[in-house]
Structures are given as structure tokens and as C-alpha cells.
Amino acid sequence: MAMPRKLKNMNVYNDANSYQGLAKTATLPDLARKMEAWRGAGMDGPVKADMGHSDDGLQFEWTIGGMDLISIRQYGVTNASGVPLRFAGAYQRDDTGEVSVVEVILRGRHESYSFGDAEPGEDTEHTITTTCTYYKLIVDGNVEVEIDLLGMVFMVNGVDRLAEQRAAIGL
Template sequence: MALPRKLKHLNLFNDGNVYTGVAKSCTLPALARKMEAYRGGGMSGPVKADLGMSDDGIQFEWKTGGLDLISLRQFGAVNASAVPLRFSGSFQQDDTGDISAVEIVVRGRHETIEMGEATPGEDTEHSITTTCSYYKLTVDNEVIIEIDLLNFIENVNGVDLLEKHRSAIGL
């Protein structure tokens, strides 16, 4: 029997700025595909066709303590990849003690910055949602998934899922 790897520690970097002691939490991006059910003659049920990445896109949600001027200055960025963020997490398996280094790199721009409740003498935080055009998941220095929406790239476990499509359309 084995125990799962659990997040023990995290850090966040925003455009090279270290958020040690400032980052409170991160909601890592959901990876979703757009699927369409198809049921033709002679089929006893539908099979979903994969139409690519979900229309919901890739979103990274994170919270900081206090006033975060860095993200506020990035709001309204024109470039779809203007803000580079890097999550680094230390996951430990309690039955073996093994530690895995997990890194998620995204690039995008802030869709929302919620300033939170302002009460004197109480904790304050910003909640930020960054919509991403780029995503890369690395575990123990192995790239597991890399998605670059602007450059038509989807690599999963070392397989370029869009290579033949790029070739078919002359890219």
C-alpha cells in the first residue's frame, strides 16, 4: 500500500519576483478538452470527438497577502503572454519520504484582481485570476505537459499532439 504525494510547501514567482511569504494559495489550472458527442448509424451509443482545448481556456488563480503592487501594475497588459508566473511545489509521499519537485509555468494576463475586504486590523488579500496562453507542467525535471496556444503546440508525455496538424495546414 502507498500513500499519495501531498503538497508540503509552495512558492510563487511573478515575472521573476519571489512571492515567498506573500503567496497564500494557488489554484492550479484545470486542463480540459472540448468534446462533442457523435452517434452514427450502427453505434449503440455516442463517442465523444476531441475538438482540442476547452473554450474555458487555461486559468491560474492565486492569492496574495496584503497589497500586491506588482500584479496591479500588470493589469491591462496588451500582450496575451505578458505576465510570466511560476508555481513551485514540494510534494512528499509520507510512506517513503520521497519528495517530488513540481513546477508549473504559465504566461498570460490578469483577467481579474479582487482587492478583497478592507478592514483595519484584519488580514487583507488579493485574489487574482490570470488567463493563460501558455502552460508547462514539470515533475522532477521531466516535462509532462506543455501547451502553447498561440504557437499551436500541445506536448503530452513527450508526444507532440499537433505535429501532423501543423504539417497538414502548412505550419
């Protein structure tokens, strides 16, 4: 029997600044497509056409302990890709002990910054939601998914899914 890879440890980096000891949770962006049902003449049911990435976009939500001036000072940055973030995770199988290195590279800007509850003598957590224009998932050194919304790049396991579309429109 095999056992799944489980996240054993992680770190978050904001503009190359390590959040070791500060980052508590990280919710990685959902990978979602916008699908539109089409049922034409002679079809027994609808088939969903892929219309590109979901309208919900790429959202990275992360929670940190305490007050963090680096991320607060990034709030309202005007460049849509102005905040570089990186998630580094160690996923381990308990049957073999094998550790997989999972890295997610993101670029975007902070959409919301929740300061949470302020209560003396209690834990202080801030939650930041970063909307991203760029996403790259690397597992054990292999680029599994790369999405550059502004550059019209969509790669999955080395296959450029938008190459023909970019060529068709002269990009």
C-alpha cells in the first residue's frame, strides 16, 4: 500500500523576505476554467466549451501572525504584478519517507488585508488576499503548470496550450 504526500512544513516568501515563524496558513490558488455549455442541433446533450481561466482569477490567501509592515506597505501597489510571492512546501510520504519539494511562484497585488480581532493578551493574526497575474507550480524541479494571464501563457507539463492562439493573433 502507498501513502499520500502530506504537507509536513512550509514557508512563504514575500519579495524574497522569509516569513519563517510568521506565516501560519497559505491557501494556494484554485486552478479553474470558465466553461460554457453548448448544445446544438443533433446533439443529445450539452458539451462544455472551454472559455479560458475562471472569472474568479488566481487568489492566494495567507495568514500571518502579528503586524507585518512589508505587506502593509505593498497595499495599493499600482502594478498588477507588483508583489512577488513564493510558497515552499515539503510534502512527505510516511510509507517511504520521500520528501517532495513543492514550490508555487506568484505575482500579483494585495486585494484585501484583514487585521482580524485586536484583543490584548490574545493571538493577533492578519489575513491577506493577493490576486495574482502569474502562477507557476514546480514539483521536484519539474514545472507542472505555468499561467501568465497578462502574457497569455498557459503551460501544463511542458505543453503550451495557448501557442496556436497567440500565433493566430500575432503575438
